[in-house]
Amino acid sequence: MAELKSKSDRRFQLFWNTAFIIISIVALIPIVRVVSMSLSSKNAILGGKVFLYPIQFTTEAYVRAFYSGSFLSSFVYSIFLMLGSTAVCIVMTVAAAYPLSKKNLKGGAIIMTMFVLTMYLDPGIIPKYLNVKDFKMIDTVWALIIPEALSAYNMIIMCTAFKGLDSSLYEAAKIDGCNEIQTLFKVALPLVYPTLATLALFYAVGRWNRLSDVLYYVNSSKLYTVQMILKQLIESIKISQEEGVSSQLVADNIKSASIVISMTPMLVAYPFIQKYFTKGIMLGAVKG
């Protein structure tokens, strides 16, 4: 476009480039701040010297956060819970999506409608709780895996991916003597790998971050996820804030370190999973 060289365009570009750099920096400040608090000494924080970089650099807070109470064991448990729950979710999602992606499956349309309806019909917290109780899952690890084991939304995304495969591939597999299960594992799944990875990440991030079901279904502290432990820590910040107490139960740097530790799995994975998530959002958006 001729406009490329105009003076007003250069000004426009300069202005918005600067604006977006500033917006990005502002969006990063909360994270930079919590990281620098976690790496500063307690005295530097109490003296109000810490701004956006660590003062009197020390990793003591991390050591103490890890050894305080049950944080370390809860962290390991949360990782395993995340992996296990993601595996269950993926098995369920594929088991539903693959048959329903077949156009000539009898009864498929009705079953699909029933799945879609679950996206809009919310039974509410209490009936769900009583249901989990009926299955004797309260205060077991199953309560954190089973109730959210299948999201209709993700299932539809998976189904769309299977539908997008060339039907001649299925026919070829059939002629070669594959039954449906062999076709699924040898032909379909390797081809929908990107979608599968995206959904696995959706489920994993969801499980890692979710607090509500831990709060609803679990009482014993050995089943507390990192988010739950962190919630208790943060509540102690809130209480001290409300009462205006300066001597806090847990020092700010240890709280910050705990926050950073629980962000870490997501922050480390972020560069790798970002492209998948972008794809995943678009998969969902296409469906509307």
Next chain:
Amino acid sequence: MKEKTTKVQTHKIPFKVYMRNTWQLYLMLLIPIVYMLMFRYKPMIGGVIAFKKFNVFAGMWDSPWVGLANFKEAFGSKDFWNALKNTLILNVGDLIIGFPIPILIAVFLFEIRNLKIRKATQTILYLPNFLSWVIIAGIITQLFSTSGLVNDIIRKIGLHEINFLSNTFIWRFVYWFAGVWQSAGYSLIIYLAALSATDPSLGEAAYIDGATRLQRIAHVTIPQIRPTISIMLIMQLGKIVSIDFDRPYMMGNTLVKSASDVISTYVYSVGLQAGRFDFATAVGLFQSVVGIVMILSVNQISKKMGEEGIM
């Protein structure tokens, strides 16, 4: 016509042959179907305790019916109306503040030619989407507390400190902007994708006709992504009475309880904490029903206005 041909086909394939080829598919479907019935539909039936006086020992079916008593009690309760009011205020604020911001960012981000800045901004703004509300609440309370970074800056420039987290009016803005921080990146990606599917020649034609950049954005670019905007709007309007649990629960504190008590946290505290299952179910059921009515009507209205619907 189409129906006829499929009928002929299904008659051609005997049931036995059909099942011989597909029984494995049905076997595979069995687990998800049983799961769906047990964990999605069974709890819906459990919603009947909204019309009962629930007794834990008698169980769901043997508890006595009380008609609409639980609903009457809810509508007569100040706490319920307060929770409903707060849900609406917080959601409407999200709509007014949170909805246009990603659109504006997307439109202007799409105009800049420096791809590195474009990509970096997108990556950075999307990052908070991966943080839980527990983490975000932790970060935000540290930032906005009286001894936090924001008040440090305010004091440094000589102003009086602000009680962001204890004044209900200001707290709401903290809640809304935390929402923008957390979710703007997600919507941004959707709008950017919609923008990259637009036709650049239309903008060029408008440029030759003498339209300024802002005119082109307003009259050429935005109309092209209108279907996406309207779908996003329908989805958000449809959810206006329902509210996520983690966000208000973690962002709130006892000092702003009168503003942060919403339906989801109210159901939790009345139901699971105080053990009034029947009453809390009634409140939840009310919310679900209003939610469905909202989705259906917003969808219908938008279709009447010539926009695409979600259903």
